[in-house]
Amino acid sequence: MTLSLRSFLAAHEAETLRLAEPVSVVHAVTALQHALDAAGRFPVICIDKPLLADGRPAALPLVTNLGASRDLTARVLGFPSHREAARHYAAAAHAGAGAGIEPVIVAPESAPVRAIVAAGAAADLTILPALVQHALDPGPYLTAAHATTVDPESGIDNTAIQRCWIKGPRLMSWFPYPASHNMRNLRKYWAKGEACPVAFWIGHHPAVLMGAQAKLGYPESHWRSAGSLAKAPVRLVPSLTFGERLMVPADAEIVIEGAAPPGRLEADGPFGEYTSYSGPQVAAPVVEVAAVTRRRDAVYHDIGSGLADALVADNIVNEGKLYAAVKRLAPSLVNVHVPVSGRRFHAYLQLDRPAPGEARDAVQAALADRRTKAVFAFDADIDIFDERHVLWAVATRVQWARDSWVVAGLSGSSLDPSWGPGQRTTSKIGVDATLPPAAARDAPPPTPPVIRVPDLARAEALSLLSGKDMSKWPSA
Amino acid sequence: MAERLIPPGEKRGATIWVRCPGCAGWFHAAPELVAPDAPRLCCPHCRREFAADEAAAIARP
Numbered sequence: 404m405t406l407s408l409r410s411f412l413a414a415h416e417a418e419t420l421r422l423a424e425p426v427s428v429v430h431a432v433t434a435l436q437h438a439l440d441a442a443g444r445f446p447v448i449c450i451d452k453p454l455l456a457d458g459r460p461a462a463l464p465l466v467t468n469l470g471a472s473r474d475l476t477a478r479v480l481g482f483p484s485h486r487e488a489a490r491h492y493a494a495a496a497h498a499g500a501g502a503g504i505e506p507v508i509v510a511p512e513s514a515p516v517r518a519i520v521a522a523g524a525a526a527d528l529t530i531l532p533a534l535v536q537h538a539l540d541p542g543p544y545l546t547a548a549h550a551t552t553v554d555p556e557s558g559i560d561n562t563a564i565q566r567c568w569i570k571g572p573r574l575m576s577w578f579p580y581p582a583s584h585n586m587r588n589l590r591k592y593w594a595k596g597e598a599c600p601v602a603f604w605i606g607h608h609p610a611v612l613m614g615a616q617a618k619l620g621y622p623e624s625h626w627r628s629a630g631s632l633a634k635a636p637v638r639l640v641p642s643l644t645f646g647e648r649l650m651v652p653a654d655a656e657i658v659i660e661g662a663a664p665p666g667r668l669e670a671d672g673p674f675g676e677y678t679s680y681s682g683p684q685v686a687a688p689v690v691e692v693a694a695v696t697r698r699r700d701a702v703y704h705d706i707g708s709g710l711a712d713a714l715v716a717d718n719i720v721n722e723g724k725l726y727a728a729v730k731r732l733a734p735s736l737v738n739v740h741v742p743v744s745g746r747r748f749h750a751y752l753q754l755d756r757p758a759p760g761e762a763r764d765a766v767q768a769a770l771a772d773r774r775t776k777a778v779f780a781f782d783a784d785i786d787i788f789d790e791r792h793v794l795w796a797v798a799t800r801v802q803w804a805r806d807s808w809v810v811a812g813l814s815g816s817s818l819d820p821s822w823g824p825g826q827r828t829t830s831k832i833g834v835d836a837t838l839p840p841a842a843a844r845d846a847p848p849p850t851p852p853v854i855r856v857p858d859l860a861r862a863e864a865l866s867l868l869s870g871k872d873m874s875k876w877p878s879a
Numbered sequence: 880m881a882e883r884l885i886p887p888g889e890k891r892g893a894t895i896w897v898r899c900p901g902c903a904g905w906f907h908a909a910p911e912l913v914a915p916d917a918p919r920l921c922c923p924h925c926r927r928e929f930a931a932d933e934a935a936a937i938a939r940p
Contacts, residue, residue, distance in 0.1 A: 539906060541923035670921035670928070673906055683894065684908040686918045817909075823891045824940050 406608035406633050407515070407654040408702055411479065412449070412466065418475060420446040420468075427454045428461065428543065433536040436468055436707040445472035445711055453532035453703075456543065461532035463657075463697075467705040469609050470716030477719075479609045480632060485719075486788055489739040492723025493730070496617035496628040503627025506637040506650075514640035514653035515698045516604075522643060522694040527572040528659065532703050537675035541684075543569045544674065546713075547704040548603035548659070549615055550579065552588040553649055555595070559622035560650065561585055562615045562629075564706070567603065568671055573692040576671035577601065577663060578685065582773065582814070584621045589663060589688060598662035600645045601690060606656025606704040611637060613716060618724040626650075644693040656701040661692040677717070678746050679709040680820045714743045725750055725769050733757065733765035740787040748776035748819070751787040759840060766833035773814045779834045784853075796836045800850075806835045891940055898935040901927035905938075913937055 404410055412419065420439075426432055432450060439445065450465040470476055473485035482491040496503070511517045521527065533543035545567040553560050561584040567575040579585040585601075592599035607615075614632030615625045630636045639650040644660040651658045671687035706713045718741035726739045729752065738753040750769050754762055762780040769778040779797065786792040801807065815822075815829025822829070838848040856864075885891065894907050897920060904924035912920055913931040921928050931937065 539923050541921060541926065668918045670908075670912060670918055673908075673923055681907070684897075684906060684912055684920060684923070686909070686911050820894075822893045824893045826893060 405638065405654055406611060406635060408466065408606040408608060408656055408704060411469075411608045412447070412702070415447060415475070415479075418446055418472075419449055421449040421451065423451050425452045425454045425460065426450045427456075428465070428532050429456050429535045430537070432465065432467060432534055432705070433707055433710075436471070436710050436712060439468070440471070440711050445475070445715075447475075450532070455529075455532065456535065461703070462530040463532055463701050463703045465532045465534075465703050465705060466606075467534075467707055468712045469612075469704065470706065470713065471711040473715050473719070476609065476613070476716055480613060481610075481634065486738070488719045489722035489726040490737075492613075492632075492719060493727040495631045496614060496619075496720075496723055497727035498631070500623075502631070504630030504634075504636050506626040506630060506639045508647075508650070509638050509640055509653045511640055511643075514638070516651070516653055516655045516658050517640060517643070517696050518699040519701075520643060520694065520696050524573075526659075526692050526695045528569045528575060528692060528695065529572050531569070531657070532705075533569050534705050536708055537681065539673045539681045540675060541568065541673070545569065545575070545603060545605065545659075546708055547612075547706040548605055549607075549612070550577065550585050551602045551604065551649065551651065552585045552599060554588050554622040555591050555597075557622045558648075560624050560626070561588060561622060562625040564616065566671075566674060566708075567690065568674075570669075570689070573661075575690050575692065576669050576687045577603075577690045578671050578674075578687040587621060592663075593665040596665055598664045598691075599688070600649050600662050601660075602642050602645075602649050602651045603659040603690075604651050604655040604657070605659070606702055607652055607654060608633060609716070610634070611652065611654075613720060616717065616720045618720060643696055656704065657695065657697040659690075659692055660694045660696075661690040663688040663690050675709050676818050677709055677713060678818055678820055680818075682818050711743055714746060718743065718747065721747065721750075721772075721774060725752075725772060725775075728772070729765050729768045732768045733761050735761055736765055737783060738787060739769075742788075742790065744790060745777070747774040747816070750775050750778045751793060752778065752780045753783060753785065753787050754780055754837060755783040756840070756844070757837060762835045762837045763833065766835060770810060770813065770831045770833055774816065775831065776815065776819070776829060777832045777834070780837050782837045785836075797834065800836045800838055801834060808833050893940055895940070896938040897931070898937070899925060899927055900929055900933050900935045901925050903935060913939075 453461040477485035589599040610633040614629030617628035638653040640653040668686040676682040735757040811830040899922035902925040
């Protein structure tokens with residue numbers, strides 16, 4: 404079976420909240436995601452009848468919250484558990500140059516995304532149920548648009564999720580973050596006085612989406628990592644506008660093709676960001692749309708920015724990147740968690756009996772990643788997916804003067820709300836929350852033992868509680 | 880005017896707020912959008928486009 408968004412939805416109907424009643428694209432869908440996040444529930448959300456801002460029914464149904472659940476995401480990727488996502492993602496996407504699964508090319512007549520073609524004046528972005536997610540967002544945004552550009556020197560493609568504000572039927576702003584590889588490609592075209600060709604593809608199987616988001620070197624195609632995560636080659640089709648110069652996934656739901664004219668910048672934003680703050684209005688390139696192609700019964704995909712929907716999937720991708728980078732330097736690394744609570748900024752590293760100095764090596768390596776801002780090293784007995792356990796280790800295994808260190812002047816994100824005026828780099832902290840090494844490999848660590856009850860007593864306690872109605876007992 | 884010396888440890892924000900000359904709504908903008916020759920700002924409240932020097936107010940940190 405060819406992987407696609409619809410093959411995923413068909414397989415996960417039981418984990419889907421499907422609403423048949425009309426729901427507005429203005430704030431209402433995102434409010435639903437906020438409510439579900441607060442309740443700790445992460446279903447896929449399908450809106451059969453989205454209503455556009457002017458009250459008209461949208462031409463397409465809407466799906467969102469695909470990436471909100473770590474558990475579902477890990478299962479979809481074929482990982483044994485979300486707790487092992489870092490290692491498995493690293494093995495699939497960061498196995499080295501030439502690894503992964505080569506994409507295959509299909510003819511346009513065999514590409515589902517080419518079923519309906521609207522080119523030139525027939526192209527109309529305003530029929531899409533693009534959401535106005537948060538207060539201060541100025542209009543409808545594409546939030547799950549995978550922007551694919553090509554390095555004009557090497558011809559190698561790059562793909563990243565980048566927001567677009569729909570400003571008219573054939574015009575939208577596009578915000579490739581300044582440090583992104585797409586921005587690097589765009590600048591090369593603009594330096595030659597040429598418009599930058601770009602295709603935005605929306606809606607695919609989550610395994611393809613997760614693989615396409617792999618944090619790779621430059622220039623390095625993402626199709627192989629997408630195939631690796633999907634365990635099958637990604638089917639590509641030449642774009643309608645640019646042909647084989649710019650390939651797009653044949654099994655996507657929607658493809659928007661166009662070009663960013665050189666030097667043309669317009670206001671974009673404010674926009675609710677991954678930090679869960681609203682990012683400022685910025686000057687961004689615009690895209691003049693040449694064509695919109697889609698499946699016959701296309702489904703529009705949105706990603707809830709600043710919510711679990713965006714953060715969980717994105718953080719798993721970064722866990723894989725950090726695991727691959729740190730493991731090379733610190734072989735005792737066994738796991739990585741980038742928790743939603745820290746947005747992209749925090750990373751928890753788990754090490755199994757690190758050699759003297761190795762925990763600091765690991766932390767230093769992870770701090771070099773542009774996204775991290777605080778990196779913590781823990782022993783293997785700490786559950787790095789339980790923040791109560793994480794904070795207990797920080798409270799009891801850290802002497803701040805000895806075990807933490809601040810490094811200033813590193814690259815970071817200007818979207819970090821804590822930045823001061825004129826700031827261009829960030830300060831970061833490393834924390835070694837591991838125990839001191841034991842005198843001998845099998846000896847206990849030279850610290851007090853953790854309290855525990857014998858296994859038999861624990862089993863008896865659980866037996867006493869079995870069947871008791873706990874719902875009326877105080878929970879806080 | 881000489882810049883005020885910022886003591887180490889003193890917190891300062893970086894957000895620049897702009898007031899729309901049309902609807903008087905406030906929104907935040909990056910420094911490059913309130914610089915000379917910047918692209919026109921666009922009010923997210925009323926969609927009015929205006930140059931930074933037409934803003935009703937700009938509150939810089």
